[in-house]
Amino acid sequence: MTFLIKGKKSQQRVRFIKRAIAGQGSHDPSPASESLHYDQQQAQRPDFITENSKDKPAIVDDAFGASSRSVMSAKTASMIPDLFTTLPPIRDLLQTGSSRVQDETIQECLPFLKGADLNVQCNEHGVPQLDRPRHINFLHKSLRKLPAPYVAADASRPWMFYWALAGLAAMGEDVSQYRERLISTVQPIQNSTGGFGGGNGQLSHLAPTYAILLSLVIVGGEEALEVIDRKAMWKWLGALKQPDGGFQMCVGGEEDVRGAYIAAVILTLLDLPIELSRESPAWSREGGTLLTNLPEWISKCQTFEGGVSSRPDAEAHGAYAFCVLACLSILGDPHIIIPKYLDVPCLISWLSSRQYAPEGGFSGRTNKLVDGCYSHWVGGCWPLIEACLDGPSLGSPAGIQVAPLTAVGHLYSREGLIRYILCCCQDQTKRGGLRDKPSHNSDSYHTCYVLAGLSSAQHRWHFNTSATKTATGGMLNSAYQWTSEPIVEDLQIFDGADRVGTWHPVFVIPEGAAERAKEYFASKGGF
Amino acid sequence: MAPKGSKAPKARPKPPDPPKEYPTIADELLAAYQESRPYQTLAASKGIQNLTANEKACYAHAVFLETGAWRSWPAATQNEFWKTIQSEKIPIPLPKPQDLGRDTRGIEVGKYTPAEFKLYLRREREIEGLLGKTMGYLRAIMAAKEHSPRVLELTEHIISMNAAHYTVWLYRSQTLLALNSSIPAELEWVNNVALDNQKNYQIWHHRQILVEHLVQDVGSDEGKLRELGKSEVAFMKEMFDEDAKNYHVWSYRQWLVRKLDLWQKGEIEDCERLLREDVRNNSAWAHRFFVVFSNPRYCTEGSKATEFDGGIPDEILDREIEFSKAACFEAPQNQSPWNYLRGVLKKGGRKLVSLECFAGEFVKIPEKEGEGEEDVKSSHALDFLADAWAEKGEREKADRALRLLGDKYDRIRKNYWDWRRALLKSDGGGLGGIEGQFVVGAKLFGH
Structure with missing residues (x-):
């Protein structure tokens, strides 16, 4: 066991870092590790040795001589670009409430970005590993002790399932063990009038319905998929459809872009007809459908900043940007439908402004703070936007990929996002799980969406016009034309083992599950 | 070797004082945490090299306890380790206290006194049981479609325990309307619930239903509508005192402006008041x-926020431009007024070049590259200039601005700035030209 003690009076740091064992070939011995071995030989037991040289960290052997498994990486600090360790180059003198909390957030994140936490092992890029076992344990545990019925969090029970199952599946866990329990939990909260409530005796609501539908699709299997009363669901969607084109979240409830996105997800995943039932408030003699005026209504939600608000007239917000882009990407091919209904350059300018340095993560609105969950809500917009700019990847009949016509690459800093996620969003205690920012507790919601953001930063998505993965014909097939590939690059800041599974860019569940469900329902031909 | 600290203290860190009263539970937990790691505290305050040999050994033990490193050692070493822990009475470090979150009223639980915290835990357990019973009762009532005064009592009771049940709120509003209950009285009750539940959004939809109904009732009674507007705005001010960026409150306000025709009734002044507090x-x-560019008195109906609207009078455009310019001077690196400025120009169909001089106030770049230092007070001004120059066809200048952004002033967005540079080189020029690109793309793909 060795200590690294920086010889600066104000910065005493002790750190434990995995040792590269010579001969096992896990890492090439770098000049840094060579010098460390040298220092180790110099270090004497059983007391501390502290060298007070200015820049060179000193190595101090421990008091016990227990067989050492760690060495320090003396060069770690220099492998972290100063972009992530220093204050922004331009800062205003005027202080206000917003700038004060922003400054506090930077100060809160810096020690994590610099790898200063003495309990956390970092790689040579100053990035800790994804603590899979703890995050997996955190999510399993969240399902073990779901809130009792009727307590404050009761209405979020379906969400607890979705967040945990999606996160676990993305980390390679077998979630089929939860199938029975999920089915028995959600069956009683499905209403005969269609849709699911948040809990026992509650009205049907699109939010828990989305969470339940996706959870059932993740665990998969006929038994799970057969839980859903599709015909009643279709009728209920008709009741939610508004004459202006949007959807209410529940009958008599608020109308916002979450409703638009979720309704589109339900329609396509369950392979429902888009015709309106006569009972719908949106029904007219002109013969509109469930999709009539939906993109037009959505398009009214883009604000002067370029971002998207929950409903027309409100402020641009990251979560709604994802809902809108994903909804459009269900209704049509991204490169055609997104520019048709949104001012794309303006949207990109706003989306891009959501990423801050030194934090590296995304914020949800102008002059608000970074939050791990926007790793998905904003981060998840990028694959859709990139497909919109690139146009489709042309799949030739032989299935050979042709490079996109105008490959723009990535429009944001993947390194920044990955650093924020791995350095700042991981709860490194036994608790595990992922979080908003270091001062916040981890929870299932953040664990799910931070992992989704991590995956999105680790993979590249292609939209293929001729490569429909489900041979269904019919409507709303755009969402099934995505393929992914891992991004491999020379200078990869995260460890290979930290690559998480791919999440479908529109449905936000592990890749493949949505395609299977769609195929299952489409093969039924009608209700 | 470490210097033998001549001033090394003789005593070990003091044992914790007898039970002490702490003002908050967070303080108590933090104190317990600190008391459990005296040697880490000592090392941090004195510097490791100034510790005595014994203190150093104790410190090392404490660190191993905290990291759990000892677990990987051979059994014999572990035994020796634990012997020392016991003989030196080294306390087992507690995990760092976690944020306790907020209660249903949005108050930080960490700010409770230790006694209040005990009560809070007990109350939480009680509510779990009680809420279950009451919800069961309400379910039966809902199944029978009963809309009676006792529904109001029951829902009030449930909401006091948990304000996040959308079903309860919706059933309450249906019952209120069915019973023709006093809506102003309901609004007043809702005010208190909202102040206690900052993050709850069901309340705001409930409020929207109530006001919608009230407006129908009042009809065209101007005086009553004005009163309603005033009291709603006054209440929102209270909410903004707690959180001036509360998304639900703002969304409700935008809805209310349309509903009560509040376009020219102090909305702009209210925004200015909030911006004076925090620009x-x-x-x-x-x-x-929204208030300026959706006002039906001069705005074209259906004009989107990102579109030109020929109906906006010049003096309004000028006024808005002057307002945002003043804000840019106040804090040049604040993106809000820059976004606003671009929005105003788009609405007015004016060119960015019309504000080139203004944006130039914040950006000094030497004529030729490499000749002297540039002085950039706002990356947003530089971004603005890049577009203004592209608009004028000065592509090289624009390109240099974008390079500066990517390499120096806004490096996290380098890929974005590079993409903008690529756009410059393509036919369209600046951001405005990208639409042409889509047309080309669409043609190529046969759409």
């Missing part, structure tokens, strides 16, 4: 934009 409050900027 970075983007919610207030967004509301101002």
Whole structure:
């Protein structure tokens, strides 16, 4: 066991870092590790040795001589670009409430970005590993002790399932063990009038319905998929459809872009007809459908900043940007439908402004703070936007990929996002799980969406016009034309083992599950 | 070797004082945490090299306890380790206290006194049981479609325990309307619930239903509508005192402006008041934009926020430009007024070049590259200039501005700035030209 003690009076740091064992070939011995071995030989037991040289960290052997498994990486600090360790180059003198909390957030994140936490092992890029076992344990545990019925969090029970199952599946866990329990939990909260409530005796609501539908699709299997009363669901969607084109979240409830996105997800995943039932408030003699005026209504939600608000007239917000882009990407091919209904350059300018340095993560609105969950809500917009700019990847009949016509690459800093996620969003205690920012507790919601953001930063998505993965014909097939590939690059800041599974860019569940469900329902031909 | 600290203290860190009263539970937990790691505290305050040999050994033990490193050692070493822990009475370090979150009223639980915290835990357990019973009762009532005064009592009771049940709120509003209950009285009750539940959004939809109904009732009674508007705005001010960026409150306000025709009734002044407190409050900027550029008195109906609207009078455009310019001077690196400025120009169909001089106030770049230092007070001004120059066809200048952004002033967005540079080289020029690209793309793909 060795200590690294920086010889600066104000910065005493002790750190434990995995040792590269010579001969096992896990890492090439770098000049840094060579010098460390040298220092180790110099270090004497059983007391501390502290060298007070200015820049060179000193190595101090421990008091016990227990067989050492760690060495320090003396060069770690220099492998972290100063972009992530220093204050922004331009800062205003005027202080206000917003700038004060922003400054506090930077100060809160810096020690994590610099790898200063003495309990956390970092790689040579100053990035800790994804603590899979703890995050997996955190999510399993969240399902073990779901809130009792009727307590404050009761209405979020379906969400607890979705967040945990999606996160676990993305980390390679077998979630089929939860199938029975999920089915028995959600069956009683499905209403005969269609849709699911948040809990026992509650009205049907699109939010828990989305969470339940996706959870059932993740665990998969006929038994799970057969839980859903599709015909009643279709009728209920008709009741939610508004004459202006949007959807209410529940009958008599608020109308916002979450409703638009979720309704589109339900329609396509369950392979429902888009015709309106006569009972719908949106029904007219002109013969509109469930999709009539939906993109037009959505398009009214883009604000002067370029971002998207929950409903027309409100402020641009990251979560709604994802809902809108994903909804459009269900209704049509991204490169055609997104520019048709949104001012794309303006949207990109706003989306891009959501990423801050030194934090590296995304914020949800102008002059608000970074939050791990926007790793998905904003981060998840990028694959859709990139497909919109690139146009489709042309799949030739032989299935050979042709490079996109105008490959723009990535429009944001993947390194920044990955650093924020791995350095700042991981709860490194036994608790595990992922979080908003270091001062916040981890929870299932953040664990799910931070992992989704991590995956999105680790993979590249292609939209293929001729490569429909489900041979269904019919409507709303755009969402099934995505393929992914891992991004491999020379200078990869995260460890290979930290690559998480791919999440479908529109449905936000592990890749493949949505395609299977769609195929299952489409093969039924009608209700 | 470490110097033998001549001033090394003789005594070990003091044992914790007898039970002490702490003002908050967070303080108590933090104190317990600190007391459990005296040697880490000592090392941090004195510096490791100034510790005595014994203190160093104790410190090392404490660190191993905290990291759990001892677990990987051979059994014999572990035994020796634990012997020392016991003989030196080294306390087992507690995990760092976690944020306790907020209660249903949005108050930080960490700020409770230790006694209040005990009560809080007990109350939480009681509510679990009680809420279950009451909800069961309400379910039966809902199944029978009963809309009676006792529904109001029951829902009030449930909401006091848990305000996040959308079903309860919706059933309450249906019952209120069915019973023709006093809506102003309901609004007043809802005010208190909202103040206690900052993050709850069901309340705001409930409020929207109530006001919608009230407006129908009042009809065209101007005086009553004005009163309603005033009291609603006064209440929102209270909410903004707690959180001036509360998304639900702002969304409700935008709805209310349309509903009660509040376009010219102090909305702009209210935004200005909030912006004087915090010029970075983007919610207030967004509301101002809505109030100015959706006002049906001069705006074209259906004109989108990102579109030119020929109906906006010049003096309004000028006024908005002057307002945002003043805000840019106040804090040049604040993106809100820059976004606002671009929005105003788009609405007015004016060119960015019309404000080139203004943006230039914040950016000094030497004529030739490499000749002297540039002085950039706002990356947003530089971004603005890049587009203004592209608009004028000065592509090289624009390209240099974008390079500066990517390499120096806004490096996290380098890929974005590079993409903008690529756009410059393509036919369209600046951001405005990208639409042409889509047309080309669409043609190529046969759409």
